[in-house]
Amino acid sequence: MENILIVDGMALLFRHFFATSLHGNFMKNSEGIPTNGVQGFVKHTLSAIKDTNADHVIVCWDMGAKTFRNDIDENYKAHRPAPQEELVPQFEMAQSVSKALGFLNIGVHHFEADDVIGTLAKRLDNNYHITVISGDRDLLQILDEHIEVWLIKKGFNIYNKYDTDRFKDEYQLDPIQLIDIKAFMGDTADGYPGVKGIGEKTALKLIQNYHSVRGVLQSIHELPKGQKNKINDARKALDISLQLAEIHTEVPLNIDEIVSHMPYIGDNNVLMDVCAEYELNSVYRFINTI
Numbered sequence: 134m135e136n137i138l139i140v141d142g143m144a145l146l147f148r149h150f151f152a153t154s155l156h157g158n159f160m161k162n163s164e165g166i167p168t169n170g171v172q173g174f175v176k177h178t179l180s181a182i183k184d185t186n187a188d189h190v191i192v193c194w195d196m197g198a199k200t201f202r203n204d205i206d207e208n209y210k211a212h213r214p215a216p217q218e219e220l221v222p223q224f225e226m227a228q229s230v231s232k233a234l235g236f237l238n239i240g241v242h243h244f245e246a247d248d249v250i251g252t253l254a255k256r257l258d259n260n261y262h263i264t265v266i267s268g269d270r271d272l273l274q275i276l277d278e279h280i281e282v283w284l285i286k287k288g289f290n291i292y293n294k295y296d297t298d299r300f301k302d303e304y305q306l307d308p309i310q311l312i313d314i315k316a317f318m319g320d321t322a323d324g325y326p327g328v329k330g331i332g333e334k335t336a337l338k339l340i341q342n343y344h345s346v347r348g349v350l351q352s353i354h355e356l357p358k359g360q361k362n363k364i365n366d367a368r369k370a371l372d373i374s375l376q377l378a379e380i381h382t383e384v385p386l387n388i389d390e391i392v393s394h395m396p397y398i399g400d401n402n403v404l405m406d407v408c409a410e411y412e413l414n415s416v417y418r419f420i421n422t423i
């Protein structure tokens with residue numbers, strides 16, 4: 134069974150941009166365009182190819198600030214600041230570099246990169262072993278027999294690695310039930326409320342006992358008065374949060390076409406040429422260390 138590495142391009146680009154820009158290290162090219170995020174993205178992806186023994190690489194991207202979740206709740210991610218001006222030109226550059234390196238780039242308007250990742254993983258897992266690289270714990274809900282999720286932890290190759298067995302051992306739940314946990318908890322980073330006063334520990338216990346949001350609501354008379362009141366007061370927010378927490382795994386993608394255009398990993402000559410063309414000096418130096 135061949136290995137596919139699916140990379141959350143946005144997560145890597147943002148992570149490495151902020152890691153270096155914090156010290157003002159933007160690594161500008163001869164045209165004065167910053168490349169720090171792009172170079173970090175490339176180095177991280179190259180390391181992940183080696184660590185996962187990948188045969189193919191797919192990189193998923195957000196395609197604009199608004200998605201179907203904004204139709205559900207206009208406040209979804211609305212509080213997030215605009216990207217720094219030094220990062221803006223690196224979005225297009227990262228995708229160009231990724232394509233030049235032989236990675237398949239996929240983004241779908243009206244959906245987030247997570248939805249594209251989830252759809253690809255679920256549609257391909259019968260024929261491939263999938264490893265997803267991201268910083269988003271929400272993706273743990275897509276874990277399956279042939280799908281692993283490696284959460285970025287430190288540097289280029291230190292991860293919090295999850296498969297279904299680890300998730301079940303840790304949570305005593307199936308991965309898909311993470312959606313119900315997140316519905317109760319909410320997510321301040323994404324801007325949806327959940328149930329005020331219910332955190333991860335309580336949410337986890339509720340789902341372990343009642344299996345789902347629906348199960349909790351059907352047995353709400355069994356809950357302590359405080360919990361019952363909190364949930365009843367937040368019924369609408371709970372319903373919205375349940376919709377927002379779920380990764381959409383039916384994004385309209387032509388999987389047969391994707392598989393037919395999925396290149397194998399290129400050779401080092403291609404990598405050297407791309408480094409030279411885009412002035413990725415940090416990547417060039419990094420190649421000999423992996």
